Amino acid sequence: MIGTGGSPQRWSTQRWFASVLIAMVVLVLAGAAVGAAILAHTAAVSNRLSDRISPARTAVVELTAALVDQETGVRGYLLSGDERFLEPYARGVAGERTLLGRMRQLLIGEQVALADLDRVEAQARDWRTTVADPSIEARRRGGDSSTTVDAVLAGKTAFDAVRDRIGTLDGHLAGVREQARRDLDGARRLRDSVFLGMVGFLLLFITAIAVLLRLVVLEPLDRLSTGVRRVAGGDFDHRLAVRGPADLARLTGDVETMRQRIVDAFIASEQARAKLEQQQLELHRSNADLEQFAYVASHDLQEPLRKVASFCQMLQRRYSDQLDDKARQYIAFAVDGATRMQRLITDLLTFSRIGRVYDDSRSVDLDEVVGQAEANLGGAITERRARVERPPLPTVPGDVTLLTMLWQNLISNAIKFRHPERDPVVRVTVAEAGARWQFSVEDNGIGIDPRFADKIFVIFQRLHSRETYSGTGIGLAVCKKVVEFHGGEIRLDDTYSDGARFIFTLPREVTTPELATASADLASADLASAGASADLAPATADGQPALGSR
Incomplete structure (x- = not known):
């Protein structure tokens, strides 16, 4: 970039990083939009297969079982006349209604399969109205065995047509499922190709950014850090050269100013340390004086008190018969005062030694x-x-x-x-x-x-x-x-x-x-x-x- 007067104007590190960040944001947003569309398409294909086609085929199997229960129940009743055989028939009819409703929800948009489902429902209904229900009523009225056998055979023939229609429906659904699987495989291949392309492009873009940042930012930073380490190693007279982006150049100038201030502070600290060492020596001497005072207080200062107390007591014992009550009282006061002074000295020494002698x-x-x-x-x-x-x-x-x-x-x-x-x-x-x-x-x-x-x-x-x-x-x-x-x-x-x-x-x-x-x-x-x-x-x-x- 050219500044006023034709001289090149430096970009700051912040501007370089902002430019790189904007480019990366644009790339990420574009990749996210493309990836979201690909994923949405793949999810739609996968959901159609797993949530609709496959459950519909499972429902066909269950519908077949419900119709077989109906046919088996009718045949058993016609042959035996036992009403218990009609229970599977009733369950099959109820299950058929439930399964037909569910399959219509699953096959929304699948016109061919829905048409086959309508035919299956119509043929099953015709079989019940023309064969199953009349045969049951005739058996209940007490039809003969030959009539019953004929009804059974007629019902089987009619039911085989229903089975054929269900087979047709299942075949259509199998074809739809295979097509859905092929669509899902294609969507996955497209997704993988797009994402691999995005990753490759991102890697190339990151490599280009890394090279650019290395040349523009990192190398000047390396030179600055080398100079700082040299100063930190003791070469306080080494001056730092101003290079690189504008803000990095300002940072180098600030570090150079800081170096000069540190040098000044170091000189001042050396002077303060010498003064502190002198004060420490004086403190050691003062502590030695205090130790000497403690020794004197614990020995020499108590010796006169011991003598005062001892001689007063000896005076009292030897001349007790020559002293009046007031004199003996004065001697007792002197002994008590000396004793209390000894106690005060001892307790003060104990108090002062806590944390100093006892440690x-x-x-x-x-x-x-x-x-x-x-x-x-x-x-x-x-x-x-x-x-x-x-x-x-x-x-x-x-x-x-x-x-x-x-x-x-x-x-x-x-x-x-x-x-x-x-x-x-x-x-x-x-x-x-x-x-x-x-x-x-x-x-x-x-x-x-x-x-x-x-x-x-x-x-x-x-x-x-x-x-x-x-x-x-x-x-x-x-x-x-x-x-x-x-x-x-x-x-x-x-x-x-x-x-x-x-x-x-x-x-x-x-x-x-x-x-x-x-x-x-x-x-x-x-x-x-x-x-x-x-x-x-x-x-x-x-x-x-x-x-x-x-």
Whole structure:
């Protein structure tokens, strides 16, 4: 195509494809019209043969059988005088009427066959009116045997004429069927020839289109893709040449612009990566400082508190008889303050280590874990006559130490916040919830006001005074952090009013019993090690380590 000024104007890829598409649509529509006409003709010929001619021949056989039944019934009655022989005669007459009506519907347009059918009907009717019915009436009036034999012979002769007429009809139908078969074969050959020609023409057309598109579109695309791969391979300075259809040329220009922007972005990202590496080094140093602070908090900061508490207690024991009540009260305040400071430091360390120090994920048998938690709380359970009811618990992926903290805190809180008028009962349930296990821990204690459902999971938030219930207010915060670290959720069930019920989820996993036992043993070992390293943690009234409270 020539543009203004005599320079050739490029067709766009869209225009090339539109032209090809229009040509293919025209070809398909023409082929569809021709194919539809051929198929319609073939179907008409086939339907005439299968739906009309063949059923008509079958009806001729059935009509012959109906007429034979009539003749046989009449002959049997004339020879025996038994009325039962007239039943086939009556059935044959009824069947003849039905078959004649059906055959007239089937042979519409077949004038010769219809004329033969009319003759068959007329001869059958004449045979009944002139031979069959008079012979039956004569036999009923008691005709002699010679008359009966003559009637039988006369009826057979007349019926043979009817048979001959049916044979003529069947012969005409056989000829019509053979002609229909020849017409169907011709229609099929024509159909096959047309479709083969259409397929051949379509293949030639597709080949021509493929060659044209290869030269006009695909080769420029190949050159563009080669240049893009070269740039992607690291040769960022390689410039892409603009060739091919108009839109492909625009695409090449856009890709070239994108290449330049990518080069600029790559340079900027290299600079940002260097800056990020520097920040990462600083973060590592900061984490190392935090680890050092944790070490100091767990050892050095607690040493002065231990001394304050120890020497105050020694002062009280040695000079108790020289101190008045106010002095002994001041010493008790000092010991209690040092003890509470130790507990706060220990609980803060525990809270900060979740997901950082305790992060040894494996398959954990919760039956073993909850059993270990119950053993740790054995003194409190026995002292307060508590009862823990639980079903068999599943195996979940997680950290043994953290999961033991979770269950021990929940059961400990259920026992601690008991109702003054009844013994504590802790009930544990478990159910499947999609890809997770859903657990609930409920008690019959004093319960929690639903207004504080969110507040109870905040660190150091307390709902009761320290004098009423001991603890630092970190227990449920630890539970929330442990559950969320394992990919679950925990909440207070505000619909439960007979105490407190906590519902939480943990991921599901199928594990072997051997792996679960090993995990539970490791849980016991980790807890023992944790208890040895945190010897400054204060004890509750039952002698168990205080992991926090709600």
